[in-house]
Amino acid sequence: MVLDNQTQNKTATGEKKAKLNVGVPRALYYYKFFPFWHEMLTRMGCDIVLSPPTNKKILEMGATFSSSELCVPVKLYFGHILWLLENKPNLDYIFVPRYVSLNKYHYFCPKFLALPDTVRNTVKPKIPVLEWEINAKKRANIESAIILGRKIGIEKEEAGKAYIYAINRFKQFQNLQRKGVLFHDAMHRMYPRLVKKKRKMRNKSGDEEIDKNYPITILVLGHPYNTYDPLINLNLAERLEKYHVNVIMLEQLPEETFKKRVTINRHFHNYWNMEEELLQGARHFLLDAKDEIDGVIFLISFACGPDSLIQELIMRDFKKMKIPFLDLILDEHSGESGMVTRIESFIDMIRRKKYRDLIETK
Ligand code: SF4
The missing domain is CATH 3.40.50.2300 (Response regulator)
Structure with missing residues (x-):
């Protein structure tokens, strides 16, 4: 694993620890859960590297790579993974969550259930996949966070705190959305370094x-x-x-x-x-x-x-x-x-x- 020794942070005990560079594809549930992932992973000492907003090249890479039977959001996901592999080869991990269920009644679509496996077995990335399983039917989400933390060398207590902090920050983000701020603008307000402000489209119609x-x-x-x-x-x-x-x-x-x-x-x-x-x-x-x-x-x-x-x-x-x-x-x-x-x-x-x-x- 390649670690960037320039980027170091302190753990709760004060000792220096190298930061992990974790790539996140800007696709699928990025558009719902990214603030939560960002806060939790950052608190666990990771630096987040996002793929860029979807562009034609990413769409083309994903569509060319994927089976034609897949839905376009999953094709795009592959496009973003391929972009990260090509452009950020020094990442320590690519974060690929496995969303199974958030409550006892419902399941996510099978594409989400199998996402880390699909990425590993079809893309066969050189960068390891950092998998995070969210399955409320099996375990509490905080336990999943502790398991995730263990994978990157984070103590149980620290991982639990990171999870709770992320939940609270995510609530703030959701409150912004409930006030009518659309996703992109809410993201720009919370993460101006990662998400640029959008230019408004002009109405050129005669009406x-x-x-x-x-x-x-x-x-x-x-x-x-x-x-x-x-x-x-x-x-x-x-x-x-x-x-x-x-x-x-x-x-x-x-x-x-x-x-x-x-x-x-x-x-x-x-x-x-x-x-x-x-x-x-x-x-x-x-x-x-x-x-x-x-x-x-x-x-x-x-x-x-x-x-x-x-x-x-x-x-x-x-x-x-x-x-x-x-x-x-x-x-x-x-x-x-x-x-x-x-x-x-x-x-x-x-x-x-x-x-x-x-x-x-x-
Ligand atoms: S629910 Fe599943 S199949 Fe439908 S668009 Fe989403 S990922 Fe694709």
């Missing part, structure tokens, strides 16, 4: 005045790696904001929204973790906050089994309530112009319907 005077609100549903990776969703949030659309994402909803399980019917229960959050978010608007949104955009990964089922159920309910619904299927071949045209027509249709009398008399 700027109409857009500004007649705002609408759209709920964007989807897995966080689809809703927040700007390359794969063609900058959806910024694009909507450019047209004066208020964007609501799952992470902005009150904590209580996610406490009670959704009952689909007597025979059918959902067992997927992320899909449960989508159902809970949809339920919030269908039952309690219907008037707070004018439409829904659902981002689905091509070849995603859980999405294809849950999206259909959610779409039917919104259609019953007469709330406009647009689904966009994402893959590495998503054509920008076709997708942008569909988004623009959707928001134009909603705005004209909502403000019909006002806009037509202009």
Whole structure:
């Protein structure tokens, strides 16, 4: 293992200890849990090295490397791993979590359950994989943190403290999101060194005045790696904001929204973790906050089994309530112009319907 002797920190006992450089792919649950990973690993004496925001080269590397049957978020994950291997060969580890379950009812999608194995056996990285298993059905998360700490030579007590510190910092991050700060901006506020500020997109349409005077609100549903990776969703949030659309994402909803399980019917229960959050978010608007949104955009990964089922159920309910619904299927071949045209027509249709009398008399 290559250790950079220049970067040293002190342990709780005061002795000098070399810092480990740990690479984190900016993909999949980076878009949900990165602040937590960052705080915990940093407290355990690691330096975090992030791969860059997804770019065309990373997408191409991931798509070329992966089997065509995989969903695009996993292809991107491989792209980011390959980028780290090529550009940061001196890393001590690449962090690859194995998310199994966060509670006794649900499982993560099998791609997450097998992620460290898939990376080891397909990419065969020269840099060791630092695996962290989160499985609430098997052990408390703090115990998982202690196991992780042991792998990198951190004492039990220190690892436990790092975990608790990370939980508290992660809550601060989630509170920012609940106040309406979207993921990227919240990340920039907490980690300006790692995440640069984004430039706003400019509205070049001739309808700027109409857009500004007649705002609408759209709920964007989807897995966080689809809703927040700007390359794969063609900058959806910024694009909507450019047209004066208020964007609501799952992470902005009150904590209580996610406490009670959704009952689909007597025979059918959902067992997927992320899909449960989508159902809970949809339920919030269908039952309690219907008037707070004018439409829904659902981002689905091509070849995603859980999405294809849950999206259909959610779409039917919104259609019953007469709330406009647009689904966009994402893959590495998503054509920008076709997708942008569909988004623009959707928001134009909603705005004209909502403000019909006002806009037509202009
Ligand atoms: S839930 Fe769907 S999109 Fe996410 S990793 Fe699994 S298959 Fe891919």
